[in-house]
Amino acid sequence: MVYTIDMLINKIEEMEKSYDLDKIQSAYGLAEKAHNGVFRTSGEPYITHPVAVAYILLEQFCMDTDTICAALLHDVVEDTDIKLEAIQKKFGEDVARLVDGVTKIGQVPLNTREEQHAENIRKILIAMSKDIRVIIIKLADRLHNMRTLESRSPEKQLKTSLETMNFYAPIAHRLGINDVKEEMEDLSLRYLDPYGFKEIEALLDVHKDERDTFIDRIRGMISERITDIQPPPIIEGRVKSIYSIYKKVYIKGKDFSEIYDIYAVRIILQTVVECYNVLGIIHDMFRPIPYRFKDYIAMPKPNRYQSLHTTVIGREGIPFEVQIRTQEMHNTAQYGVAAHWKYKAGIQGSVAGEKRFDWIRQLLEQQQEADDVEQISEAIKVDLAPDDVFVFTPKGDVITLPVGSNVIDFAYAIHTQVGHKMTGAKVGGRMVSFDYTLHTGDIVEILTTGSESYGPNRNWSEIAKTNEAKAKIRAWFKRERREENIECGKAALEKELRRNAMTVDDEMLLEAAQRQRFASVDDLYAAISYGGVQLSKVITKLKEELLRHQKITAAVQPVDIEKTISANNKRAQKNGVILDGIDDCAVKYAQCCNPLPGDDIIGFITRGYGVSIHKADCQNVALGLKSENRDRWIAAHWAVNSSSSFRATIDIIAEDRTALLADVTTAIASNRLPIYEINAHYLKNGNANIIVTIEVSGIEQLKNIILRLQKVPGVISAERTGKQ
Ligand code: MN
Numbered sequence: 001m002v003y004t005i006d007m008l009i010n011k012i013e014e015m016e017k018s019y020d021l022d023k024i025q026s027a028y029g030l031a032e033k034a035h036n037g038v039f040r041t042s043g044e045p046y047i048t049h050p051v052a053v054a055y056i057l058l059e060q061f062c063m064d065t066d067t068i069c070a071a072l073l074h075d076v077v078e079d080t081d082i083k084l085e086a087i088q089k090k091f092g093e094d095v096a097r098l099v100d101g102v103t104k105i106g107q108v109p110l111n112t113r114e115e116q117h118a119e120n121i122r123k124i125l126i127a128m129s130k131d132i133r134v135i136i137i138k139l140a141d142r143l144h145n146m147r148t149l150e151s152r153s154p155e156k157q158l159k160t161s162l163e164t165m166n167f168y169a170p171i172a173h174r175l176g177i178n179d180v181k182e183e184m185e186d187l188s189l190r191y192l193d194p195y196g197f198k199e200i201e202a203l204l205d206v207h208k209d210e211r212d213t214f215i216d217r218i219r220g221m222i223s224e225r226i227t228d229i230q231p232p233p234i235i236e237g238r239v240k241s242i243y244s245i246y247k248k249v250y251i252k253g254k255d256f257s258e259i260y261d262i263y264a265v266r267i268i269l270q271t272v273v274e275c276y277n278v279l280g281i282i283h284d285m286f287r288p289i290p291y292r293f294k295d296y297i298a299m300p301k302p303n304r305y306q307s308l309h310t311t312v313i314g315r316e317g318i319p320f321e322v323q324i325r326t327q328e329m330h331n332t333a334q335y336g337v338a339a340h341w342k343y344k345a346g347i348q349g350s351v352a353g354e355k356r357f358d359w360i361r362q363l364l365e366q367q368q369e370a371d372d373v374e375q376i377s378e379a380i381k382v383d384l385a386p387d388d389v390f391v392f393t394p395k396g397d398v399i400t401l402p403v404g405s406n407v408i409d410f411a412y413a414i415h416t417q418v419g420h421k422m423t424g425a426k427v428g429g430r431m432v433s434f435d436y437t438l439h440t441g442d443i444v445e446i447l448t449t450g451s452e453s454y455g456p457n458r459n460w461s462e463i464a465k466t467n468e469a470k471a472k473i474r475a476w477f478k479r480e481r482r483e484e485n486i487e488c489g490k491a492a493l494e495k496e497l498r499r500n501a502m503t504v505d506d507e508m509l510l511e512a513a514q515r516q517r518f519a520s521v522d523d524l525y526a527a528i529s530y531g532g533v534q535l536s537k538v539i540t541k542l543k544e545e546l547l548r549h550q551k552i553t554a555a556v557q558p559v560d561i562e563k564t565i566s567a568n569n570k571r572a573q574k575n576g577v578i579l580d581g582i583d584d585c586a587v588k589y590a591q592c593c594n595p596l597p598g599d600d601i602i603g604f605i606t607r608g609y610g611v612s613i614h615k616a617d618c619q620n621v622a623l624g625l626k627s628e629n630r631d632r633w634i635a636a637h638w639a640v641n642s643s644s645s646f647r648a649t650i651d652i653i654a655e656d657r658t659a660l661l662a663d664v665t666t667a668i669a670s671n672r673l674p675i676y677e678i679n680a681h682y683l684k685n686g687n688a689n690i691i692v693t694i695e696v697s698g699i700e701q702l703k704n705i706i707l708r709l710q711k712v713p714g715v716i717s718a719e720r721t722g723k724q
Helices: 005-014 021-034 048-061 065-072 084-107 115-128 132-147 154-174 178-192 194-206 208-225 242-251 272-285 327-343 353-365 407-414 416-421 467-499 506-515 521-530 535-553 561-571 619-624 660-670 699-710
Strands: 234-239 263-269 308-313 319-326 388-392 398-402 422-427 430-432 444-448 577-579 587-589 601-605 611-615 633-638 646-655 675-682 687-696 715-721
Touching: 005 021, 005 048, 021 048, 021 065, 021 084, 048 065, 048 132, 065 084, 065 132, 084 132, 115 154, 132 154, 132 178, 154 178, 178 194, 178 242, 178 327, 194 208, 194 242, 208 234, 208 263, 208 272, 263 272, 263 327, 272 308, 272 319, 319 327, 398 407, 407 416, 407 422, 407 444, 407 467, 416 422, 416 444, 416 467, 467 521, 467 535, 506 521, 506 535, 521 535, 577 601, 577 611, 601 619, 611 619, 611 633, 646 660, 646 699, 660 675, 660 687, 660 699, 687 699, 699 715
Parallel strands: 263 319, 587 611
Antiparallel strands: 234 263, 308 319, 388 398, 422 430, 422 444, 577 633, 601 611, 601 633, 646 687, 646 715, 675 687
């Protein structure tokens, strides 16, 4: 059937409600002009489609003027040059909002992979239709497209039918618009399983006469028993929809003959009391099938459906379902949400959109279908969370994010790498800023870089709203910083090792790291850099490590290697000692023997501490040369032009007298030698003991000062001591 504006106007004039005919004609005028020259695949002018949609909304749902106008204009913004602003200017806020809503939900990519996904999309479609009239227009639009699907290509038929079956029919069901739901299902099935559809159609056709006779007889029997009810009840008899039978035969695997619900008789009464009375009469007349009675009057379905259902068996042994309800319940059952406009004229969408949306939301939230067995399988649990927004990838995947989320959250929700590589984002094809707040139904495209060097901006972690995105951004920076950290930590440790004249190998570093509970040396470096561990502590640990190695590997055990090194490194001069075959090596002087220039010396290659210099006659050398580490001993000599200075300690015994200490210090000072430390105390025999530590340039200078001290009056002895 081709719909014309005249048909629409005639229909409007038939309606009991009043309509703004001028506004509707003006909307038609604009749509007609906008779609001028465009034809549907069926060959009809495009304008016939919006007119048909408007007609359906008028005839089936008695929708108001604005809805009719919006229906006429519903494809204008999407398909023609006309802008939404123009519609708003000419037809007002409401019409513009309805057109915009229909346009937007029409852009939602519909694809099904799994039930949960489809359910999300259904939720989005409903949630996006803040004004429920939007979804009703969309249902009428889809219904007309389904009715005229014949002229489309097989691919288009399949795609459209699949969408209708998966999205629009369930939405119609959810909104309680049963007529539309059933018609959509049957039309879809025709394309989705043409053979199955035809088979059932044929089965139903075979006994059409018998069936009609059967239904008529049942109606007559019931009618006779309830004649005293006034006004007379409406008794309808029908065969259930092809799709509902198809489901039972093909999906439930039932035999056609076992299907109880092929026949349905409906009794429409005035009051609820009458409904229960009639139920009693029906159960008296026919044998009820156990467990098939449902009281949806006492317990309405979430989509507000109310009715009494029972299945009984007639005398012929043919089961049939009886539905008993009031007229009001019947209206709701047929038109669902739309019954609002059809039967409550005057409301006409005057309820604030927000409130109306609340009502739908409640409806959805309550949806916990305790339906009859067949419908349980299709029961859909809805938890439309008002705190979430549902947005799409360009491929149609649904991403659920908390309200207030932006494109950064979206990118990280898709994939961490998508977030890290994001360079920009498009919403609905337009570039947006990173802080663009997403709305349900937005189709978001993330632009990413193919470059090897990429990463989030530093301020992203503040812009992002979701903890997930924030954490991923922070993790990236921590990881990136980690590389910097490792570099810095490594450099810092190496510097400190050099300063301490320590050389450590990788194995030793790893051991030190592990002793401090780091998994790797890199972790240790990183920790040094970000302050997770103190560098001085690491050095100490490394010294312990070195000591441990030396204890294990060398028989030579310096008295107190740590002290020795810290005391000696200050005077470890590069050119102080020449080592055979080794250049530029850290050198320290063993404390056990305290070698001075002029002494015969020998070097010991330590594990990591450089070369330790001992006096050749040191007893540790004697032991060391016999140990398994004897290979580590190397020849060493004092450099000829050594400018190094060394500390030496001299032990003086003298008769106690006044000014003894002054004379001793004067003797040292007159040689211009610095005194580091001087201690004096009385011995039990009445003599005095002075221990003085001085700095000398070599053994010759030390010998001279000792001679000098021995000449100080009262001095009994002055000797170099190994102790410090
Ligand atoms: Mn359309």
